Amino acid sequence: MSHPVPLNVTRGSTTAHVTFLLLALAALGLAALPWISGAGGSGRAVALLVYILLAVMWNALAGFAGLVSIGQTLFFGVAAYVTIRLSNAGVDPYLAVILAIVSGAVLGWLTSLFMLSLKDGEFAIGMWVLSSLAHLCVNLDPLIQGETGTSLIALNAYDIETRNTFTLWVALAVTVVILAALVVLLRSGTGAAITALRDDEIGARSIGIDVMRTKRIVFVLAATGTAAAGALWLASNTTFQPRAYFGVHWTAYMLFMVLVGGLGRVEGALIGALVFFLIETLFGAYGAWYLVGLGGIAVVCALFFPNGLWGLIGPKLPSDPIPTGYKISKIHDASWEEI
Amino acid sequence: MTGLILNSVLLGGYYAILAVGLAFMYSVMKIINLAHGALIIFAAYGLHLLGAMDVPLYLSIALVGALMFGLGMGLHAAILSRASSGGALLPLLATFGLSILIDNLLFQVFGADNRSLAPLVGDLSWASFELPGNVFVGQLSLYILLAAIVIIAALEAVMRFTTLGRRIQATSQDRATASLLGINTARTAAIATGIALTTGVFAAAALGLRSAWAPYSGAAQLLFAFEVVVIGGVGSLWRVLVGAMVLAIAQSIGAAIHPQGFLIGGHLAFLMAVFFRLPTWRAAFAPIARKGVSA
Secondary structure (H helix, E strand, O other): OOOOOOEEEEOOOHHHHHHHHHHHHHHHHHHOHHHHHOHHHHHHHHHHHHHHHHHHHHHHHHHHOOOOOOOOHHHHHHHHHHHHHHHHOOOOHHHHHHHHHHHHHHHHHHHHHHHOOOOHHHHHHHHHHHHHHHHHHHHHOOOOOHHHOEEOHHHHHOOHHHHHHHHHHHHHHHHHHHHHHHHHHHHOHHHHHHHHHHHOHHHHHHOOOOHHHHHHHHHHHHHHHHHHHHHHHHHHHOEEOHHHHHOOHHHHHHHHHHHHHOOOOHHHHHHHHHHHHHHHHHHHHHOHHHHHHHHHHHHHHHHHOOOHHHHHHHHHOOOOOOOOOOEEEEOOOOOOEEO | OHHHHHHHHHHHHHHHHHHHHHHHHHHHHOOOOOOHHHHHHHHHHHHHHHHHOOOOHHHHHHHHHHHHHHHHHHHHHHHHHHHHOOOOHHHHHHHHHHHHHHHHHHHHHHOOOOEEOHHHHHHHHOOEEEEOOOEEEEHHHHHHHHHHHHHHHHHHHHHHHOHHHHHHHHHHHOHHHHHHOOOOHHHHHHHHHHHHHHHHHHHHHHHHHHOEEOHHHHHHHHHHHHHHHHHHOOOOOHHHHHHHHHHHHHHHHHHHHOOOHHHHHHHHHHHHHHHHOOHHHHHHHHHHHHHHHHO
16 A cells, blocks of 8 residues: 555646636726727627627537537527517516526527437537527517518617617626636536546546536536527627528537637637637628638638647646646645646 | 329439438448538539530539549548547538538639529420329439439449448448458548549439529538438438438428428428437337337
8 A cells, every 4th residue: 555645636826816817807898898989899899708608608518518519509599589579578678688598598408308319410410400490480480570580679778878888788797607607517526527528428437427417517508608699699789680690600600719719628719709709800891701711710720720729828828727627736746747 | 192292202312312422421431521511512513514514414413423522532531531530529520611611612603693403404304294193293303213212222232242342331340450451441431432422413413403502502401411311310321212201201291281381391300300219218119119010
């Protein structure tokens, strides 16, 4: 028997504290944006938050649970539709947004009951079929009038300045809550199971992890976050045309953000969303060529840089900016070993 | 009613051609090629270009077929072999990225117009045979169904009776052992990808002759092909024919119920296929199924 070695187990670090401080400052900056840049900036800020939600949620699904979904637009589109429907029934539009997020969670749980039995590619396109089915059913609703669509008219009750500011604050609050929920989940016992699943599914199963339960938790959280993105996008843009919400271009965006940022890391998804936001602002006007570029970059990243930008940045930092694992070191020993 | 079933069966012929390449690649390479639909649309534009240059259709099909075979080998070398060594996720991500790239390139080059190959074959696109009982059957649809049967039979024959087919099967079952036995597995897998893409030319011809397409039509074709594969189940390629018929009948029933129910009917058939494959459902239905057999 070897002598027990005194170990020092830590998770926080200076890097993590600095990151937390920077993220908090960024959130405060976004919250103060209506006073800095006027009404115009708020819309773009909501777009950034929506991209962050989509990227982080798709990354959680693909990177951690190993589930590539082409049809996350199911939750994005249905949440927007539910918001329209509830608001049409007289519910306050912002309350409708919150209820739509809850409906996304419920829909995610229901979908997980049968879709998670599908493997890899079958799951990927199977989700697309579901999204397409939801799109067709939404088109049948007389309120939506097929592809003509409708608007979140109830928002006219607020004047435009108030509305933009309030939408930004709601978006910010929702994003912070959902990201915090993800980080808390990843740092919990279930998070250890999720990380094990990410690194080696068969290995995780062999040490007694309930793979299906773990996948379901990630899937429902991803559905909730994606639904939040859809409802917020509607609150910010006010018009609802089914094709603009269920369209496969959203999946292209998610794929791009996650692959460029780095698969399987929360930090990577955040960076991917920022990069996509900048690229969209600069090149979005180029239409189809812009999408050709996104598709091409996604292919190159998938083939040659599967760790994305985070694979370049991460190793240069002294420790994890958003720590979800533990660091174990021998006391009185300078050599750190990370698990 | 007879007409509805007959036309569903004929439509199923088109879906079978559409799905056979996807099913072949899935059964042999264990890869779902998300660019399958986009590549079919690419081939359709190739046929259209050659048709505009007065090349006879059979020659265009041969030429574009050869091009697609080469493209398939290139696709394997450049993307699939590298992606599949990185786990199950990367081929999906890479082929989806590729489909976005192809769709939008086609849009930039050819514009948003709908195109069709029907003018190339004159009367054939609307000619029909009259069956007893005042039932009409489109000639073209019938030829497409026959083509589907011939293509599936040919692929099954290649897989069963030729050295290449045995190499492909060995490579798909156990790559390491196959290469120990002296099979060049990379080359075999590349040829299999080439074969899968070549079937896309027939799908493109069938699509262009019976209706029209636009640059972004690939996604819909991929969904049809995928639904066929899931409904039919993996195994023999003949299952593709069964899946295609079921999809077409479900769509026709959907259309009969509601004017916009065509696609919904197909999607619901897909969902039912997924439900019936759930372990809990299987356990519940197994005793009934066994009783059915013994009775």
